[in-house]
Amino acid sequence: MSEKITFKELVELIAKQSEQSQSSANSFISELVDIIESGLKSDGQVSISGFGKFELRWMKERTGTNPQTGEQITIPGQNKVVFKPFKALREGVNTPYAHLETTVIDPEKTSKKEVPNVASAPSKEVKASPVNNTGSNETIDDLIIERENPLRKEKKESEPAVAATVASAVKPNPKLVKEVQDKGSFNWSFAAAGIIALLAFLLLFYIIQRTPDTDRTQVSEQIETPVLPNGDAAVQPSDEPSEVIDEPPIEAESSQRGEFDLESIQITPGQSLWTIAEAELGNAYLWPLIYHLNQDIIDNPNQIPVNTNLQIPVISNPDDLNEFELDQVARGYLSLYQWNRENNPDEARFFLWAVGVFSTDLLENLPSEVDAEDLAFAVSR
Amino acid sequence: MNYKELIDQLSEKTGNTKTGTKKILQDAITVLSEQLEDGKGVSIPDLGTFSTRITPERKVYNPHFDAEMMVPKKRVVEFSPATGLKEEVKYLGKENE
Numbered sequence: 001m002s003e004k005i006t007f008k009e010l011v012e013l014i015a016k017q018s019e020q021s022q023s024s025a026n027s028f029i030s031e032l033v034d035i036i037e038s039g040l041k042s043d044g045q046v047s048i049s050g051f052g053k054f055e056l057r058w059m060k061e062r063t064g065t066n067p068q069t070g071e072q073i074t075i076p077g078q079n080k081v082v083f084k085p086f087k088a089l090r091e092g093v094n095t096p097y098a099h100l101e102t103t104v105i106d107p108e109k110t111s112k113k114e115v116p117n118v119a120s121a122p123s124k125e126v127k128a129s130p131v132n133n134t135g136s137n138e139t140i141d142d143l144i145i146e147r148e149n150p151l152r153k154e155k156k157e158s159e160p161a162v163a164a165t166v167a168s169a170v171k172p173n174p175k176l177v178k179e180v181q182d183k184g185s186f187n188w189s190f191a192a193a194g195i196i197a198l199l200a201f202l203l204l205f206y207i208i209q210r211t212p213d214t215d216r217t218q219v220s221e222q223i224e225t226p227v228l229p230n231g232d233a234a235v236q237p238s239d240e241p242s243e244v245i246d247e248p249p250i251e252a253e254s255s256q257r258g259e260f261d262l263e264s265i266q267i268t269p270g271q272s273l274w275t276i277a278e279a280e281l282g283n284a285y286l287w288p289l290i291y292h293l294n295q296d297i298i299d300n301p302n303q304i305p306v307n308t309n310l311q312i313p314v315i316s317n318p319d320d321l322n323e324f325e326l327d328q329v330a331r332g333y334l335s336l337y338q339w340n341r342e343n344n345p346d347e348a349r350f351f352l353w354a355v356g357v358f359s360t361d362l363l364e365n366l367p368s369e370v371d372a373e374d375l376a377f378a379v380s381r
Numbered sequence: 382m383n384y385k386e387l388i389d390q391l392s393e394k395t396g397n398t399k400t401g402t403k404k405i406l407q408d409a410i411t412v413l414s415e416q417l418e419d420g421k422g423v424s425i426p427d428l429g430t431f432s433t434r435i436t437p438e439r440k441v442y443n444p445h446f447d448a449e450m451m452v453p454k455k456r457v458v459e460f461s462p463a464t465g466l467k468e469e470v471k472y473l474g475k476e477n478e
Contacts, residue, residue, distance in 0.1 A: 004422040004432070010412065018408035028405055031394045033428045038390075039382030040470055049384040051410045052458070056470055078471045081429070083460030092418045093433055093456050100453030105440065 040081065052085040260293070260313035260328070269306050273298075276310065282318035288332025288354075289313060289325075300343075301336060330359035334366070341371070349374040417458055429462040 015025035036054055039046035045055035061077040091098065265280065277287035291301045293311050298304055315325060333354040340348035352374050356363035363378060392402040413431065416423055422432030438454045 003420055004424070005416055007424055007426060010416070010423050010425070013412045013416075014405075014409045017412050018405045020405070025405075025409075028395060029409065029425065030427070031391060032406070032409070033425060035382075035387060035390050035394070036428060037466055037469065039387065040466075041473060043382045044474075046382045046387060047384055048387065048406070048410065050407060051414065054460075056473065079473055081460075081462035081466060081470060083429075083431075083458070085458040089414055089417065089458060092414055093458050095418060097435075097453060097455055100438075100455075102453065103451050104446075105449040105451050 050086065050088060052083055052089055054081060054083050056080070057082050260315075260325075262293070262311045262313060264309045265312055266309055267304055267306050271304070273301055273304060276312070280312045281315050286315070286318065286329055286332075288336050288351075289329050290332075292328060292332035292335050295335060301339060326358045327362060330355045330357075330362045333358065334362065337370070337374075338368075341374075349377045353378040420456070425463075427463050427465055429460055429466060432459045432461075433457065434459045 011022055011026050011029065014029070015022040018025065020028075036046050040054060040056055045053060047053045056079045059078055059080050062075050064073055064075045065071070066073050085093070263280075265276070267276075273287040273290050274284050277290055278284035281287075281289070288301075290310060290312060291298055293313060297308055297310070304310075313325075313328070316322065321329065333351050337348050337351035337355065340351055349371075352363075352370060355366075356378050366375075388399055388403050388406070391406065392399045395402060397405070413423065417431060417433055420433050422430060424430040433456050436455050436457055439452050441450050441452055442448075443450050
């Protein structure tokens, strides 16, 4: 933006705000600048609370072109001063566009006008209740449809475990988006399509949805979501796609060990068990293993405590787990089943089902009592 | 240098109390932030220029969901350091390279 105020105006405003003379405000600023400079020189960085962080970044040597002569030149490595605004400032500055949401691009349809509107409405709701998807009835209604479809279909076709959907509160949204696109031209503004309208829509779609059976699976296979996981807190939404891939090498080979070698890592903000498993174990679907080994410090698998240490097992090959590892992953899913029975009963059975994916032995010889319906569901798969 | 060290040094130089220094610094930040939030830039001598810029919407690929996504346009803070500062720190700690 080209609009600017002069330094003099800035000083006047600061003097007014802090009730001091302009000259003292002026000298305050120049002292501040001196200190920032000396801080950069001594530490390479200066943080100012509530504002941002200045830091030096080393730019490697690179080749460039002299724009006047067109000749190739080598630009030597050098430090660059960068300023990284903190969240409050970033958000403040972005206020005019804060209502815009990241949206999924549907490659087939390019009706962009519809997508943002519809997508932004439900994503707001999801944000409002990132941990428990009990936050809104709409989402749950939708969830149920979403999940039951692939299961029923698979049974009929008796295919080997194709990607089955376990749960995602965000996942229903794209379906909604697609529905809207398919059914035609609902061009609702975000403001107008309030929660009540949304509920009405979902019910409507639910009814429509029930009729064409084939249509459903097609939709549910799409894994997309209009909401980017925003990594502000170490919160892992319980709507985690705990989808299990078709990898049941249950007759795994030897090299069986009695226990894991453990490594310790510290949880940093923004991490979830899912992302840790992806980074440390090489397969995000193994996250229950971490939960299993750290149950003493993790109360809620969807919300892990920042700055505590987690025990991470060392896994030989995430694509080819040995029997012991499979068993442990299955036990992890079993622990999650038990946790979900208490806290999220609607979805618990999917975790039980996942137990069987990793270890049929364990599912057949469960160490504790489980709900008969859940077991029937898990076994029937 | 963290915030506390900054306040310590600043209050030493200005002869003000730490609380007083903190307050003035936060006032200055408030004023500066307000200007940026209004989309106005400002140059601070020997430090650099703060301004805002609009990044256009862009496509990204999200591997987690295997989907292309459209990130909306955003207004962001830009900082370009003053020439003096830039030269001062250019080869800092890397003199031998």
